[in-house]
Amino acid sequence: MTNMKRIAVLTSGGDAPGMNACIRAIVLTAEHFNVSVIGFRHGYYGLLNSEHVEISTDMVSNIIQNGGTILHSARCPEFKTEKAALKAANSLDALGIDALLVIGGDGSFHGAHHLQQYWHKPVIGLPGTIDNDIYGTDATIGYFTAIETALDAIDKIRDTADAFERVFLIEVMGRHAGFIGLSASISSGADQVLLPEINNDNEAAFKNLVARIETTREKKGQCSYIVVVAENLWPGGVTALAEKINSELSIESRPVVLGHIQRGGSPSPQDRILATKLGAYAVECALQGKSGIMVGEQNQQLVEVSLPHTWQNQKPLDPYLVKIQTEFFDILE
């Protein structure tokens, strides 16, 4: 262990349930090693403007169950410049910080890597995003809770869909990744799913969707039909897709955008446990002088992955789940 006295943490990019659990684990573990923790508010903005607070163990009691982040989050485009990174490095030195922990997604990891070129002390990333789109860790903090939230909403939509025997197009988050979409679709028993990793031809996907709805209804009569659609896949989203279905065919459909509810709520046990594990491990890695890495978990083993590897490689969807949904279940019930 090195002689570290003070480390810092910030949360950046899209908030994710479990970020508070992670901050708590960092503070409690640091306390164990007699290291104090400074928190920067509002992600990289706080780092640039020295918006900081000493996080005591009192401040992290009773936060494990809360969504959001006590440090607040932000997207800070100006952090991409050399000037900003130099300013951040000076700010860290002025505060006597020995290591920086960044909880966020791949954008935040780019930021951590960028800072590392100008500040030569340990910088460690912790994967915190509902999208689960970070290579090198089986899951990201927040992903499991987001699936539960989406699933709960889809189950409710199914009630009204069944009552009116309607088609519902339900848009889920994920930016450009289909992890939430695939998991929500499998766990809700959705009739069909449209994901960026699977559908690269929107017109073909539309034809297939319509054919399947029509054939299902020829066979079963009027019935509900649930389609999970990843955001940023259909131009104009599910509202535009529903309008196309309604206008070109005599099929009544309703669009629902689940939106930011997927980012909120009390973190699931899995997210709390993952956040706690990664928070504690990040502190240990920092104290050992490790830098330029993301801490993650693969097959229940803690791992360290170089930051660029986390965005240079694409994390695949579970191929067997894809097969189930698109081959085995691509049948008319």
Ligand SMILES: Nc1ncnc2c1ncn2[C@@H]1O[C@H](COP(=O)(O)OP(=O)(O)O)[C@@H](O)[C@H]1O
């Ligand atoms: N190439 C980059 N260089 C430096 N900082 C970056 C870079 N890309 C993103 N960031 C910083 O990380 C922040 C969060 O990134 P963003 O992509 O919005 O969220 P996430 O971290 O959740 O993926 C950005 O607002 C910016 O401050």
Ligand SMILES: O=P(O)(O)OC[C@H]1O[C@](O)(COP(=O)(O)O)[C@@H](O)[C@@H]1O
């Ligand atoms: O809250 P905003 O800025 O509208 O961003 C929405 C985006 O953030 C997310 O919720 C989370 O993404 P990140 O964790 O990569 O920031 C995406 O699923 C979504 O596309």
